[in-house]
Amino acid sequence: MRKLRLNDEILLSVEKPARYIGHEVNAIYKDTDNIDIRFALCFADVYEIGMSHLGLAIIYDLLNKREDTFCERVFSPWMDLDEKMREHKIPLFALESQEPIRDFDFLGFTVQYEMSYTNMLSVMDLAGIPFYSKDRDDTYPIICAGGPCVYNPEPIADFIDFFYIGEAETNLPTILDLYKDMKIAGKTKLEYLEAIAEIDGIYVPAFYDVSYNEDGTISAFLPNNTHAKPRIKKQILMDVTNGSFPEKPIVPYIQTIHDRVVLELFRGCSRGCRFCQAGMIYRPVREKSAQILKEQAERLIKNTGHDEISLISLSSSDYGELKEITEYLIDTLGKEKQVNISLPSLRIDSFSLELMQKVQEVRKSSLTFAPEAGSQRMRDVINKGISEKEILDGAKAAFSGGWNRLKLYFMLGLPEETMEDVEAIADLSHAIVEKYYELPKEMRPKKPSIVVSTSFFVPKPFTPFQWSPQDTAENFIMKKGHLWRTIDKKTIKYNAHDAETSVIEGVMARGDRKLSATIMAAYNKGARFDSWSEFFKYEYWVEAFAETGIDTNFYTTRVRSEDEVFPWDFIDIGVSKKFLYNEYEQAKAEELTVNCMEGCAHCGATIYKGGICYVDKHGVEKPDINTN
Amino acid sequence: MLTNTELKSPILIRIKFEKQGALRFIGHLDLMRTFQKTFRRADIPIAYSEGYNPHQIFSIASPLTLGIGSVGEYLDLKLKESMDLDDLISAINNASPEGIKVTAAVMLEEKAAAGMAAVLGASYTITGKINDFDLDGLLSKETITVTKKTKKGKLKEMDIKPGIFGLVHTGDGLVMILSSGSTFNIKPDVVLRELCAFINQEYNRFDFQIMRNDIMMGINPYVNLVGETVTPI
Numbered sequence: 048m049r050k051l052r053l054n055d056e057i058l059l060s061v062e063k064p065a066r067y068i069g070h071e072v073n074a075i076y077k078d079t080d081n082i083d084i085r086f087a088l089c090f091a092d093v094y095e096i097g098m099s100h101l102g103l104a105i106i107y108d109l110l111n112k113r114e115d116t117f118c119e120r121v122f123s124p125w126m127d128l129d130e131k132m133r134e135h136k137i138p139l140f141a142l143e144s145q146e147p148i149r150d151f152d153f154l155g156f157t158v159q160y161e162m163s164y165t166n167m168l169s170v171m172d173l174a175g176i177p178f179y180s181k182d183r184d185d186t187y188p189i190i191c192a193g194g195p196c197v198y199n200p201e202p203i204a205d206f207i208d209f210f211y212i213g214e215a216e217t218n219l220p221t222i223l224d225l226y227k228d229m230k231i232a233g234k235t236k237l238e239y240l241e242a243i244a245e246i247d248g249i250y251v252p253a254f255y256d257v258s259y260n261e262d263g264t265i266s267a268f269l270p271n272n273t274h275a276k277p278r279i280k281k282q283i284l285m286d287v288t289n290g291s292f293p294e295k296p297i298v299p300y301i302q303t304i305h306d307r308v309v310l311e312l313f314r315g316c317s318r319g320c321r322f323c324q325a326g327m328i329y330r331p332v333r334e335k336s337a338q339i340l341k342e343q344a345e346r347l348i349k350n351t352g353h354d355e356i357s358l359i360s361l362s363s364s365d366y367g368e369l370k371e372i373t374e375y376l377i378d379t380l381g382k383e384k385q386v387n388i389s390l391p392s393l394r395i396d397s398f399s400l401e402l403m404q405k406v407q408e409v410r411k412s413s414l415t416f417a418p419e420a421g422s423q424r425m426r427d428v429i430n431k432g433i434s435e436k437e438i439l440d441g442a443k444a445a446f447s448g449g450w451n452r453l454k455l456y457f458m459l460g461l462p463e464e465t466m467e468d469v470e471a472i473a474d475l476s477h478a479i480v481e482k483y484y485e486l487p488k489e490m491r492p493k494k495p496s497i498v499v500s501t502s503f504f505v506p507k508p509f510t511p512f513q514w515s516p517q518d519t520a521e522n523f524i525m526k527k528g529h530l531w532r533t534i535d536k537k538t539i540k541y542n543a544h545d546a547e548t549s550v551i552e553g554v555m556a557r558g559d560r561k562l563s564a565t566i567m568a569a570y571n572k573g574a575r576f577d578s579w580s581e582f583f584k585y586e587y588w589v590e591a592f593a594e595t596g597i598d599t600n601f602y603t604t605r606v607r608s609e610d611e612v613f614p615w616d617f618i619d620i621g622v623s624k625k626f627l628y629n630e631y632e633q634a635k636a637e638e639l640t641v642n643c644m645e646g647c648a649h650c651g652a653t654i655y656k657g658g659i660c661y662v663d664k665h666g667v668e669k670p671d672i673n674t675n
Numbered sequence: 676m677l678t679n680t681e682l683k684s685p686i687l688i689r690i691k692f693e694k695q696g697a698l699r700f701i702g703h704l705d706l707m708r709t710f711q712k713t714f715r716r717a718d719i720p721i722a723y724s725e726g727y728n729p730h731q732i733f734s735i736a737s738p739l740t741l742g743i744g745s746v747g748e749y750l751d752l753k754l755k756e757s758m759d760l761d762d763l764i765s766a767i768n769n770a771s772p773e774g775i776k777v778t779a780a781v782m783l784e785e786k787a788a789a790g791m792a793a794v795l796g797a798s799y800t801i802t803g804k805i806n807d808f809d810l811d812g813l814l815s816k817e818t819i820t821v822t823k824k825t826k827k828g829k830l831k832e833m834d835i836k837p838g839i840f841g842l843v844h845t846g847d848g849l850v851m852i853l854s855s856g857s858t859f860n861i862k863p864d865v866v867l868r869e870l871c872a873f874i875n876q877e878y879n880r881f882d883f884q885i886m887r888n889d890i891m892m893g894i895n896p897y898v899n900l901v902g903e904t905v906t907p908i
């Protein structure tokens with residue numbers, strides 16, 4: 048029996064001790080005496096959240112396939128254990144070996160949301176690792192970070208030795224090979240960072256100097272080290288069909304957010320919604336072949352014993368062979384092994400309802416509609432590409448298909464939004480409810496349960512709205528109040544996000560390097576688990592902004608000029624800034640842009656030489672690609 | 676007990692298993708989920724319930740307190756087709772996480788499945804700060820009264836002496852056989868607290884390691900749920 052870092056007394060005094068013991072089925076154990084690279088892979092949130100994240104499983108598997116590397120998991124200890132570890136001075140450990148991560152070669156964060164920045168500091172603190180890169184000598188692990196948040200790495204630039212921009216499969220193995228060689232050769236950390244700075248996708252923040260204009264915007268962002276590249280090119284896996292995929296994912300003991308195995312249908316999204324960062328940074332769309340998905344589905348179920356498989360993507364209705372693969376899975380795993388198939392992220396129309404009808408036969412879970420905006424005008428601004436009629440037809444089909452629980456997602460504070468647009472959210476929701484009562488009595492499912500949720504729009508880097516001012520917190524609250532008064536609460540339940548969290552998120556999303564000091568200050572005041580409403584304290588942040596001289600409006604509500612140098616401009620995602628600005632203008636003009644399935648808007652992603660830019664969703668080569 | 680050749684449908688099987696090490700920190704519901712997945716990985720032909728949401732048919736006897744290890748846990752399961760018991764054991768063990776190990780399996784007659792409800796005793800071995808305990812001294816008391824919280828939150832006095840079936844020092848540690856089950860359930864830490872109080876030793880749960888050895892359906896003779904005899908020494 049392998050050892051546990053925490054004794055019985057501590058484990059039995061905290062909630063869910065199974066978060067900290069490792070030992071799950073398919074967890075990887077290696078003899079540390081025969082390992083060259085110890086890699087601590089961290090998702091800086093609680094176990095149940097981190098273990099539901101596919102990206103973590105992909106990297107864990109990718110690194111552990113290497114004989115020379117032992118990759119282990121680290122999550123944020125929940126607050127109860129966090130306090131005990133500080134009290135008893137127990138250093139943070141990795142789940143597999145249960146050994147302190149202070150002694151590892153790498154500590155790598157996958158950064159999925161801005162509100163986890165203080166948790167990253169907490170992880171370093173608990174591990175006994177100095178926060179700032181400049182304060183860490185060569186005996187500490189090299190701290191790196193990847194994930195969607197690092198497409199603007201600047202707010203956490205001071206803490207991280209290097210960022211990996213893009214998908215791990217391409218160059219992460221290369222930088223580990225290099226590490227091993229240089230470690231054996233006795234090279235220093237600086238020499239190593241200089242060597243990897245020459246590899247595509249690697250950004251070493253210490254190798255760049257930022258100078259500012261008087262108004263606080265950036266005047267220049269320049270390498271100060273000859274090894275550093277002026278532009279960092281996003282790395283993506285072009286052949287997702289044959290890419291490394293975890294076929295034996297870890298099976299948690301405790302219930303995680305998603306208690307199931309997942310398969311990716313494709314990466315990227317061809318829709319081109321203007322608010323959506325994922326839709327831009329993961330361009331171009333790259334589909335995985337249905338054949339390999341079928342094989343992997345079977346192996347995943349066999350290797351984990353899960354009874355649910357989820358086919359995920361950013362917009363699953365766009366997968367060319369969705370019907371075929373779904374029916375295949377129902378006939379094989381569904382019929383033979385009682386496996387449920389789940390299809391999130393579908394557009395609600397008769398085609399997808401028919402598919403859902405097949406996968407769930409009797410049990411009707413709730414359906415999610417994401418019109419994002421209430422008025423057609425706003426949906427055109429954001430290039431949502433769905434009409435009111437389509438939404439209402441979808442609702443009608445859902446009710447007549449027997450679904451009675453609908454969840455509707457909208458955003459408040461989108462660019463160009465007026466109070467009429469806010470009211471239109473209520474109008475559309477009411478029209479959806481109306482569809483239920485239009486059905487003849489005998490065709491109606493039992494009383495509908497309609498939940499409307501609104502989040503506040505936060506403009507993100509690398510989207511057409513990166514120039515757009517974020518709405519003020521006062522406006523957010525006012526709009527939410529107005530919607531609350533307008534919506535018919537007898538038939539609809541209304542939930543809204545917290546406005547203060549959106550302010551912090553907005554500052555971080557489009558933030559610069561000056562914010563590292565702010566995040567540090569907020570952490571020192573006690574900020575942790577900021578994405579959890581029970582722990583989030585706005586006061587910590589207000590004080591931290593004041594102490595570090597940060598005006599939040601500079602980052603959130605300020606109007607940006609077309610030629611402003613953004614903190615993230617040095618990253619090249621393939622999609623050009625010119626294209627994004629043009630899309631911003633189109634938005635203001637309420638003009639739609641064609642999506643990648645129907646045509647090509649010449650965004651620039653053809654530089655990746657593959658995916659949907661060259662082949663459409665039915666595998667047919669696009670004819671006019673040379674005009675790109 | 677039925678033998679392997681007398682298979683009938685449905686097939687009820689009782690397995691005895693160990694739950695040790697890190698697995699001590701897996702609660703009862705998570706243990707159930709773990710077995711569900713283990714049976715699926717092991718391709719056990721387990722029977723499913725009818726209805727909207729079919730689930731595997733099995734149940735676990737006497738949920739173990741979190742933190743306590745055991746070498747004598749029991750699970751009854753229903754198979755839809757027959758399977759050699761040795762194959763069943765090795766299939767489950769090959770698919771189980773480290774810390775769970777099946778050590779025996781028997782075929783049950785349908786009515787014996789109710790045996791879960793007939794659990795009467797459980798045996799534990801305690802190690803740690805046990806050397807000074809005066810077992811005879813405690814047991815010579817007329818009554819051993821403890822206060823217990825009832826489900827409604829009220830305090831209730833209870834004499835646990837009739838529920839202590841055996842209390843012996845052995846080479847492996849202090850062995851206790853205690854009344855268990857739904858009517859009169861005594862947990863080992865309650866007895867440890869009394870043993871400490873009797874010699875004025877300060878009680879700390881973490882001065883002791885507790886291992887459940889077995890669960891019995893009758894206490895005299897000491898027969899466990901798969902029909903093996905369990906002796907206190």
Ligand code: SF4
Binds near residue numbers: 331332643647652653
């Ligand atoms: S180049 Fe054209 S097809 Fe390719 S991602 Fe951009 S818009 Fe879509």
